[in-house]
Amino acid sequence: MLNRRVILSRRPDGLPTAADFAIDEAPLPALGDGELLVRNILISLDPGMRQRLSQVDSYVPLIPIGDPLTTTTLGEVVQSRHADYADGDLIVGFHTIADYSVTVPGPLTRRITRTDGDALSHHLGILGPTGLTAYAGLIEIGKPKPGETVLVSAAAGAVGSVAAQIARIKGCRAIGIAGGPEKCRRLIDEFGLDAAIDYRGRDLAALTAAIREAAPEGIDVFFDNVGGIQLDAALDVLTIGARVALCGLISQYNASEPVALTNLFKLIAKSARIEGFAVLRHSDIFPTALRDLSRWIASGQLHFREQIGDGLDQAVPMFLKLFDGSNDGKLMVRLASD
Amino acid sequence: MLNRRVILSRRPDGLPTAADFAIDEAPLPALGDGELLVRNILISLDPGMRQRLSQVDSYVPLIPIGDPLTTTTLGEVVQSRHADYADGDLIVGFHTIADYSVTVPGPLTRRITRTDGDALSHHLGILGPTGLTAYAGLIEIGKPKPGETVLVSAAAGAVGSVAAQIARIKGCRAIGIAGGPEKCRRLIDEFGLDAAIDYRGRDLAALTAAIREAAPEGIDVFFDNVGGIQLDAALDVLTIGARVALCGLISQYNASEPVALTNLFKLIAKSARIEGFAVLRHSDIFPTALRDLSRWIASGQLHFREQIGDGLDQAVPMFLKLFDGSNDGKLMVRLASD
Numbered sequence: 082m083l084n085r086r087v088i089l090s091r092r093p094d095g096l097p098t099a100a101d102f103a104i105d106e107a108p109l110p111a112l113g114d115g116e117l118l119v120r121n122i123l124i125s126l127d128p129g130m131r132q133r134l135s136q137v138d139s140y141v142p143l144i145p146i147g148d149p150l151t152t153t154t155l156g157e158v159v160q161s162r163h164a165d166y167a168d169g170d171l172i173v174g175f176h177t178i179a180d181y182s183v184t185v186p187g188p189l190t191r192r193i194t195r196t197d198g199d200a201l202s203h204h205l206g207i208l209g210p211t212g213l214t215a216y217a218g219l220i221e222i223g224k225p226k227p228g229e230t231v232l233v234s235a236a237a238g239a240v241g242s243v244a245a246q247i248a249r250i251k252g253c254r255a256i257g258i259a260g261g262p263e264k265c266r267r268l269i270d271e272f273g274l275d276a277a278i279d280y281r282g283r284d285l286a287a288l289t290a291a292i293r294e295a296a297p298e299g300i301d302v303f304f305d306n307v308g309g310i311q312l313d314a315a316l317d318v319l320t321i322g323a324r325v326a327l328c329g330l331i332s333q334y335n336a337s338e339p340v341a342l343t344n345l346f347k348l349i350a351k352s353a354r355i356e357g358f359a360v361l362r363h364s365d366i367f368p369t370a371l372r373d374l375s376r377w378i379a380s381g382q383l384h385f386r387e388q389i390g391d392g393l394d395q396a397v398p399m400f401l402k403l404f405d406g407s408n409d410g411k412l413m414v415r416l417a418s419d
Numbered sequence: 420m421l422n423r424r425v426i427l428s429r430r431p432d433g434l435p436t437a438a439d440f441a442i443d444e445a446p447l448p449a450l451g452d453g454e455l456l457v458r459n460i461l462i463s464l465d466p467g468m469r470q471r472l473s474q475v476d477s478y479v480p481l482i483p484i485g486d487p488l489t490t491t492t493l494g495e496v497v498q499s500r501h502a503d504y505a506d507g508d509l510i511v512g513f514h515t516i517a518d519y520s521v522t523v524p525g526p527l528t529r530r531i532t533r534t535d536g537d538a539l540s541h542h543l544g545i546l547g548p549t550g551l552t553a554y555a556g557l558i559e560i561g562k563p564k565p566g567e568t569v570l571v572s573a574a575a576g577a578v579g580s581v582a583a584q585i586a587r588i589k590g591c592r593a594i595g596i597a598g599g600p601e602k603c604r605r606l607i608d609e610f611g612l613d614a615a616i617d618y619r620g621r622d623l624a625a626l627t628a629a630i631r632e633a634a635p636e637g638i639d640v641f642f643d644n645v646g647g648i649q650l651d652a653a654l655d656v657l658t659i660g661a662r663v664a665l666c667g668l669i670s671q672y673n674a675s676e677p678v679a680l681t682n683l684f685k686l687i688a689k690s691a692r693i694e695g696f697a698v699l700r701h702s703d704i705f706p707t708a709l710r711d712l713s714r715w716i717a718s719g720q721l722h723f724r725e726q727i728g729d730g731l732d733q734a735v736p737m738f739l740k741l742f743d744g745s746n747d748g749k750l751m752v753r754l755a756s757d
Binding site for chain 2 (some may be wrong): 157171216308321327328329330333339340341342343345347348349350351352353355356357358359362
């Protein structure tokens with residue numbers, strides 16, 4: 082049986098392009114002990130995938146040329162050689178981007194029940210890595226207090242829009258940065274933020290001035306997905322004791338030269354900190370987080386968008402949307418019916 | 420009565436030079452209510468002075484051209500119009516660099532007793548801002564646990580050498596970075612560190628390799644006085660949950676172009692943080708800190724050097740030693756006998 086896979090055909094130099102990828106067909110290996118064969122139903126397309134394509138960060142193992150890409154997927158177990166899983170189980174885990182994946186269940190693997198009442202796609206987004214990342218980063222790292230001002234970059238994006246809305250739910254003033262007037266309008270009209278800043282066409286000085294205008298008393302918490310001049314500008318407007326929850330640096334992943342932070346020493350003046358986080362280190366709060374997120378969705382306090390492409394051919398075009406700003410919600414591709 | 424003062428004659432462009440300063444004589448103003456006239460005995464020369472000379476950081480008020488420099492000094496009150504201070508009191512505070520200063524006592528002002536048993540100079544150094552900065556930054560921000568590995572930059576310097584020794588006292592492995600073989604020898608022989616790294620002649624890759632060699636299991640705490648490639652290299656060797664206590668960025672103060680941190684996103688991978696601090700925000704621990712520091716000096720566990728110039732003419736040459744690496748301990752100048 083031949084299995085269609087999205088493979089890396091060459092390492093991107095700067096921005097990834099369609100020519101860096103290909104779809105091939107490869108025979109499925111026989112299952113070993115403890116392994117599962119998963120029929121992928123939905124795949125998630127995340128900024129973090131970029132780091133495994135070429136040497137922008139030495140800590141993440143690179144995907145070898147010719148190997149399939151990997152991401153979080155939701156799929157059905159169609160063959161199990163693992164005692165804890167049976168045929169027909171639905172699981173979310175870190176798998177190859179392919180019609181079928183062979184996997185050993187690990188700490189990232191979770192079972193989903195069809196009776197959850199939520200759309201399956203939620204488990205890759207708002208009730209999956211996206212929502213959990215926003216929740217853990219804002220609550221555990223940002224530690225916002227009611228009345229504080231929270232700034233979020235990539236605030237129209239999948240993680241950012243949730244982080245900003247949680248800030249409002251927690252009684253904070255929420256300011257979002259996004260690219261273009263349409264996304265900025267959405268921050269106000271759809272996500273209910275208090276202010277929106279369009280980073281396009283703004284240099285460091287102009288962006289700093291815009292943040293200062295939107296937050297005259299300064300930024301207490303910055304949930305940053307972007308880095309670069311957005312981080313540099315925010316550092317200039319921090320309050321004393323401010324927390325920067327560093328979630329991602331998407332502006333830097335494709336940059337040939339990283340941006341220098343001219344305001345790094347504001348951290349000293351303001352006794353402020355930049356703290357990175359990885360959602361998996363906060364698994365202790367996942368039950369609480371999922372309960373809160375579900376409750377906020379049900380009560381209409383939490384809005385989110387999903388943008389779901391159709392078919393394996395759409396995996397690469399959808400992934401590339403992350404970098405040209407044309408994404409419009411949490412990006413996924415449906416490979417099969419559930 | 421004319422008062423000799425060290426004034427700023429022009430703003431340094433990059434490294435400060437002697438031509439940026441002058442000594443003038445100005446009449447002393449009459450004392451207002453609540454003011455003190457202080458005869459300065461000892462003045463401290465600190466990296467932080469650089470930031471008030473030209474626009475490397477917009478948060479610190481710049482010293483106007485023609486105005487006297489300011490720093491921490493120890494002096495005798497020779498005239499008091501403040502109820503809490505009497506003629507003859509010895510105080511440490513933030514004052515002009517001049518034979519005499521007029522000051523309003525503030526949160527930075529503390530009274531010193533002649534019967535302390537310590538040399539007066541200690542109150543500007545090991546039992547003053549220097550020792551307190553090292554203690555607060557390492558203990559409160561770095562939070563070292565016994566058995567952890569602590570890296571310190573500018574480890575032969577006044578603050579760094581104390582921070583590194585406290586790390587050892589607290590049961591950590593301490594690694595110092597310094598410039599040149601002589602200072603590196605001193606880290607081992609005089610301050611008792613476990614390893615020393617000479618940053619001179621090492622680029623980012625070589626410095627990273629040297630840190631990794633000295634700390635094969637990674638850096639748990641980095642007490643950083645320097646920034647630039649020393650910070651960038653250390654970020655690459657952090658352990659999970661590591662803390663960078665950001666004390667200063669002396670490599671950047673005179674740099675026309677700040678160095679980009681290519682390893683900033685290691686913070687994400689390692690759930691690590693960079694936290695700035697200002698010693699004055701930790702005044703609650705000063706009594707404990709001064710008791711510990713005094714005890715460690717008395718027991719011979721804590722070593723430090725003072726380099727004391729003689730006379731107001733030496734203020735600028737001693738200050739410039741901070742930037743060419745020729746300083747040899749805590750830099751002070753004695754202006755008068757006590």
